Amino acid sequence: MSAGEPFWRRKPLGEMSRREWESLCDGCGKCCLVKLEDEDTGEIETTDVACRLLDIGTCRCTDYGHRKRRVPDCVRLTPDNIGALRWMPSTCAYRLLAEGGDLFDWHPLVSGDPETVHRAGVSLRGRAVSERRVRDEDLADRVVEWEL
Numbered sequence: 001m002s003a004g005e006p007f008w009r010r011k012p013l014g015e016m017s018r019r020e021w022e023s024l025c026d027g028c029g030k031c032c033l034v035k036l037e038d039e040d041t042g043e044i045e046t047t048d049v050a051c052r053l054l055d056i057g058t059c060r061c062t063d064y065g066h067r068k069r070r071v072p073d074c075v076r077l078t079p080d081n082i083g084a085l086r087w088m089p090s091t092c093a094y095r096l097l098a099e100g101g102d103l104f105d106w107h108p109l110v111s112g113d114p115e116t117v118h119r120a121g122v123s124l125r126g127r128a129v130s131e132r133r134v135r136d137e138d139l140a141d142r143v144v145e146w147e148l
């Protein structure tokens with residue numbers, strides 16, 4: 001591996017700086033979809049309902065710095081837990097790298113353009129609704145079969 005390689009090919013996740021780690025997020029928003037867990041089987045289903053803090057247009061968290069306090073269920077990704085979070089989208093940069101893969105060419109770090117994740121149809125843009133607009137009792141009706 002040459003020194004000219006980008007940082008995500010040169011460094012293991014656990015050795016990245018905070019800035020590098022945060023820049024890996026492609027902004028797809030898919031990990032912010034509300035998930036439902038079957039109490040009997042433990043199976044996790046995904047809905048098209050996004051966390052109330054997610055901006056549906058930009059697909060970014062509107063209070064990232066305080067997300068754990070605002071949304072206690074929000075999972076903070078770390079190099080140690082990413083491998084165990086089987087529900088993370090298959091396109092997620094953290095998951096891809098944790099599994100020995102590479103970033104797709106639509107990833108903003110590769111393309112240099114934060115819009116490419118949306119143009120590639122990988123993000124939530126245009127296909128999710130905010131949790132603020134959905135009643136809890138209706139969540140089960142919002143389960144989707146999307147390939148994440």
Ligand code: SF4
Nearest residue numbers: 025026028029031092
């Ligand atoms: S799925 Fe991964 S890349 Fe997409 S928003 Fe979540 S952390 Fe970022």
Ligand code: SF4
Nearest residue numbers: 032051054061067074
């Ligand atoms: S709090 Fe922010 S980062 Fe966490 S799930 Fe909600 S929108 Fe996503």
